Amino acid sequence: MPDLLTTDEAASYLRLSERKLYELVAKNAVPCTKATGRWLFPRAALDRWVMAGLMTPTALANVAAPPIVGGSHDPLLEWTLRESGCGLASLPEGSQEGLRRLTRGEVMIAAIHLHALEHDDGRANVVAVADAPGLHDAVVIAFAQREQGIVVAPGNPLGLSDIGSIAKSGARMAQRPPGAGAQLLLLAMLARAGIAADELVLAKPVCTTGTDIAQAVRSGRADCGIATRSVALAAALEFLPLTWEHFDLVLRQRDYFLPGPQALFAFLRSPALRERAAELGGYDPSAIGMVRLVN
Numbered sequence: 001m002p003d004l005l006t007t008d009e010a011a012s013y014l015r016l017s018e019r020k021l022y023e024l025v026a027k028n029a030v031p032c033t034k035a036t037g038r039w040l041f042p043r044a045a046l047d048r049w050v051m052a053g054l055m056t057p058t059a060l061a062n063v064a065a066p067p068i069v070g071g072s073h074d075p076l077l078e079w080t081l082r083e084s085g086c087g088l089a090s091l092p093e094g095s096q097e098g099l100r101r102l103t104r105g106e107v108m109i110a111a112i113h114l115h116a117l118e119h120d121d122g123r124a125n126v127v128a129v130a131d132a133p134g135l136h137d138a139v140v141i142a143f144a145q146r147e148q149g150i151v152v153a154p155g156n157p158l159g160l161s162d163i164g165s166i167a168k169s170g171a172r173m174a175q176r177p178p179g180a181g182a183q184l185l186l187l188a189m190l191a192r193a194g195i196a197a198d199e200l201v202l203a204k205p206v207c208t209t210g211t212d213i214a215q216a217v218r219s220g221r222a223d224c225g226i227a228t229r230s231v232a233l234a235a236a237l238e239f240l241p242l243t244w245e246h247f248d249l250v251l252r253q254r255d256y257f258l259p260g261p262q263a264l265f266a267f268l269r270s271p272a273l274r275e276r277a278a279e280l281g282g283y284d285p286s287a288i289g290m291v292r293l294v295n
Contacts (some may be wrong), residue, residue: 003043004133010041042134044104067260070107071098072181073209074247075230076277077111086260092209096179103134110250113181115188124132124245125248126293129285139256140293141208141249141258147229147282148185151217160224172203174216174225182226229282250290
């Protein structure tokens with residue numbers, strides 16, 4: 001069953017008539033959202049609504065998501081979660097999976113860095129959240145801009161320079177899971193260079209994080225992979241820059257003022273964070289904490 005249910009699917013799932021479901025919608029008594037002119041019902045939210053015996057929007061709002069930051073992995077964010085004392089755990093599974101979990105109420109915050117073919121990458125995060133069904137009440141907060149590139153062994157023994165040279169040389173490329181921001185960047189770079197994905201020699205298994213990409217290159221299991229400059233520096237690997245990207249935090253407006261997020265956002269303004277960003281390398285924190293979108 002899909003994560004977002006149509007009216008007839010939701011009525012069947014709740015064992016209600018469609019008429020009764022429409023009555024609950026009219027009273028604002030059931031979790032739902034409207035997209036492209038039709039009602040959609042997040043299945044996970046319906047489950048919590050039923051299990052908690054919720055009958056009003058006020059009660060629904062009191063069911064907080066678990067204190068977890070899902071989505072993309074980032075060394076600076078990981079350090080910030082520890083040092084801020086915010087009490088938020090980390091669940092790095094990739095940007096798109098983070099957004100899916102946020103929609104289902106399984107994480108409180110999603111960390112994302114998305115890339116697209118059809119519009120400016122600088123707005124990819126904002127466009128994705130603005131268009132996402134079930135995130136009509138989301139806010140996007142800038143964390144930092146990061147430099148992404150190709151990570152290779154010290155000395156760049158294969159003489160790689162870009163995606164085209166990787167395909168031509170037959171270099172083994174480490175890859176991230178589908179929906180991870182670095183994997184989306186790889187697909188975007190391939191499309192812009194007119195290269196098919198099957199022209200690459202892809203190393204296996206898939207690497208969960210950028211740090212895993214670096215380990216694959218260091219161990220010799222892969223010749224290259226896409227990761228941030230900070231990851232390359234920490235692993236003493238060579239870095240071939242590709243682009244700067246927005247790395248943002250997404251959460252629901254109602255969760256913004258909870259103690260955990262407030263402790264996190266207060267720490268974003270600290271000199272310590274900027275010092276750490278400079279130490280790690282490959283970050284531009286000048287816009288950190290800026291509100292990029294309010295849905």
